Amino acid sequence: MNDYSSKLGLYIGGEWLGPEGRDTTQPRNPATGEVIGELPSASLDDLDRALQAAEEGFAQWRDTSGTERANVLRKAAALLRERADDIARIATMEQGKPVAEAKGELGLTASLIEFHAGEAERIYGRVLPRPTGSRSLVLHQPIGVVAAFCAWNFPILNPARKLAPALAAGCAIILKPSEETAGSAIAIMRCFEDAGLPGKVAQMVFGVPDTISRHLLASPVTRKLSFTGSVPVGKHLMKLAADTVMRSTMELGGHGPVLVFDDCDLDKTLDMLVPHKFRNAGQVCISPTRFHVQEGIYEKFARGFAERTSALRVGSGFESETQMGPMANARRPEAIDAMVENARSEGATVLTGGTRGANGRGFFYQPTVLTDVPMTARLMNDEPFGPVAMISRFASDDDAIAEANRLPYALAAYCFTENGRRQNRLGDEIEAGMIAVNQLALSWPDSPFGGMKDSGFGSEDGPEGVMAHLVTKTFHMK
Incomplete structure (x- = not known):
């Protein structure tokens, strides 16, 4: 087993799980077409474990202060910068882009995580004017467990674009990156793990996309869908999410x-x-x-x-x-x-x-x-x-x-x-x-990223990226 392949795995409940007893897929180096590893695929039992872990992780993380969440994100960004050379080479090997482009992508990713660290400390509500003796408050609270799916074209940025705003908002997340660029996503997750993110707050799974999406989106545990990918797949996921009236952010194709x-x-x-x-x-x-x-x-x-x-x-x-x-x-x-x-x-x-x-x-x-x-x-x-x-x-x-x-x-x-x-x-x-x-x-990092019409709705990045993971609640007292 080569060094790249030895690092491939699922991350569930704070544990890294290898290919033993699981189906696998084989990532390839696009410059040569050669197989470079064996990536385990999540079973339905693995997905159920991920849902349970995320539910428990959310109960812990939502009550963690914004400052503590921000500290984890800032440390993760620092680790990403420290490991830049290794992570950029992984991205080039499995996705093909020049190393210089991969390093540029990594720099933007670290800045994005740092921006969301700041946003974790700026989730404000407001007080509405009421007569003496009455209070009306507007509160913003984390929506819950997020199921996030992202594409292979930006193997460093795309996973972080899902993780950072969800974690800043106080949500737990189950992330399914592309199987073709798993190594980059795993390297990002290890940065968050080593930065002190509690093990059940973020899960990472790979496998058959339709099986994973149907299972996660049918669960009452999942309360938000975030997807980056093609228009047809986005429309398919929106239909699945409609059954549980799930909030969705869709960053779909362009022309x-x-x-x-x-x-x-x-x-x-x-x-x-x-x-x-x-x-x-x-x-x-x-x-x-x-x-x-x-x-x-x-x-x-x-x-x-x-x-x-x-x-x-x-x-x-x-x-x-x-x-x-x-x-x-x-x-x-x-x-x-x-x-x-x-x-x-x-x-x-x-x-x-x-x-x-x-x-x-x-x-x-x-x-x-x-x-x-x-x-x-x-x-x-x-x-x-x-x-x-x-x-x-x-x-x-x-x-x-x-x-x-x-x-x-x-x-x-x-x-x-x-x-x-x-x-x-x-x-x-x-x-x-x-x-x-x-x-x-x-x-x-500070600018909303998203489209209109068939290119999707909702925004990633900027304050809007964190707000997409929050619910609004009004609280009236007398």
Whole structure:
């Protein structure tokens, strides 16, 4: 058993449980396709143990002061920073992104945990004005046990994004990260464990996703659902949660429109957009995807975008020269290839890329740029979640806004223009939970992160992330 595999396990009731007597899955290194470990899958008995432990842990943790909870979170963040090199290498080995990207993700994650530590000490209620002798209070209290599910694309950030606000609010949590990036999630949980989090407050399970979600969401112990993933799975989980009237936070897919107007600083815009588009091999829910360019600069933009894209270095995330690593699993290159071929068949032009990796090993797909993609093509309607950029032209502001709002996705949008009046209009009229103008950064610890329409509801991060784990109670006395 290698060192990576020896660290894989379930965490239930403060104990790490290995593969003995359990079914297993086999995580793979996406740069080589090789199996790197044996991950145990939770049985129904394991899930029942997790529910019981979480119920007991909640009874303890909800009565723990905000300051004590904050201290645990701050120590966990400090341990995460201390272990940065090891955790970043785990993330690269099992997810594929370059080590530098993994370290950047880790830095954001530590800052997010620290922010929520502060929020644990700022859960305020209020006193309502009443006549002398009467009191009316508004209280915010932890909702209970949280069932949280997260995706593989940000193996360090996603688990912490579930753990930190729930723990700050005083909730217990059962977390199911992706089986494909279990090692990173386990490393995060060990930071919380070593920071002094009581063993029954947080559980971590892996296994068959549908079995786990149905079992946890059917239990009366579970009072909140938090999910990061695809739109179809999110809708499925919402239906399960409806049976117990469970509060839900849904961070679902996106299809980020980018509106580029002819008054932008074109070279600066291109220099920002290309590396951001192919960050994490495009496997980012807020990835800029549909590039709508005003017709006066369309040709120059497309040519500059393709030139910069073709110069990107693709390879193993452990190689210092690599700018884009492999896709996370074998399913993704197949899905992207099918979508690109569909666009080609409908008349799209491939300016660069459009093929899988040449060496036959790993799950690589070349950074790809397409123009003249018809609106009927799958790429223009379904989230590609990969290293593909589609460039089209528009004439007027009205046309650009209409195209940005055409799809049911409404997570992130990007705009590049120097016209202040136009910027205000775009902020008002574009349907997206997050909008960036002349920049690309959308994820900040103190800023709510979430979407609209089919991209979900509720917010993670910011004070809103903690409030999503609290119930409001009014208390009247005379």
